[in-house]
Amino acid sequence: xxxxxxxxxxxxxxxxxxxxxxxxxxxxxxxxxxxxxxxxxxxxxxxxxxxxxxxxxxxxxxxxxxxxxxxxxxxxxxxxxxxxxxxxxxxxxxxxxxxxxxxxxxxxxxxxxxxxxxxxxxxxxxxxxxxxxxxxxxxxxxxxxxxxxxxxxxxxx
Numbered sequence: 001x002x003x004x005x006x007x008x009x010x011x012x013x014x015x016x017x018x019x020x021x022x023x024x025x026x027x028x029x030x031x032x033x034x035x036x037x038x039x040x041x042x043x044x045x046x047x048x049x050x051x052x053x054x055x056x057x058x059x060x061x062x063x064x065x066x067x068x069x070x071x072x073x074x075x076x077x078x079x080x081x082x083x084x085x086x087x088x089x090x091x092x093x094x095x096x097x098x099x100x101x102x103x104x105x106x107x108x109x110x111x112x113x114x115x116x117x118x119x120x121x122x123x124x125x126x127x128x129x130x131x132x133x134x135x136x137x138x139x140x141x142x143x144x145x146x147x148x149x150x151x152x153x154x155x156x157x
Contacts, residue, residue, distance in 0.1 A: 006031060006039055011048065011061065015069055019052060019060030081106075084121050087142060091123050101126040119143045 004012075009029055014020065020028075026036045040059065043049040048065035052058050061069075084106045091104035102125030119141035127136045 006035070007043065010039060010043065011065060011069055014049060014059065014061045015066065019058055021054050021056050021058045023056045025059065081120075087121050091121070095125065101128075 006029055010025060013025060013028055022036070022040070026033065029036065031039070040049070043059075043065075044051070046064075047062055048068055049059045050062050052060050088104035088106060091102065094100075095102035102123055104121055104123050107119060107122055121142040123138075123140040123142070125138045125140070127138060129136070
């Protein structure tokens, strides 16, 4: 993956902060005065940012700058199901890093009761409690809801 440019980093910073002083922007971006000056002038000339008054001078995004940040509606992924394997890799790597007895499983293709009724990915993990002499199976489900347009996660013991 390509490293984000200073231009993109500054625009995203302004989007998060709503505006910032020049000194703070230079510090966060970790760029020289000259490099920051060129970057600021470029964005000002494109009307993506505007100056505002503050202690050491500041900049903020314009409406055009906000629109510039909105991603294109086209996705690099053909189908949502293509993302399930990536989520499973994340679950498996996290389990390995945390030395957890767990694995992810794609059950999105096992739908038989209709759309959005079954989880897409399930994580099975076993927790051992040696002092109590018990093991617990924890089932975590991941379901993407169209209404919420985000991934929902629920765990069950």
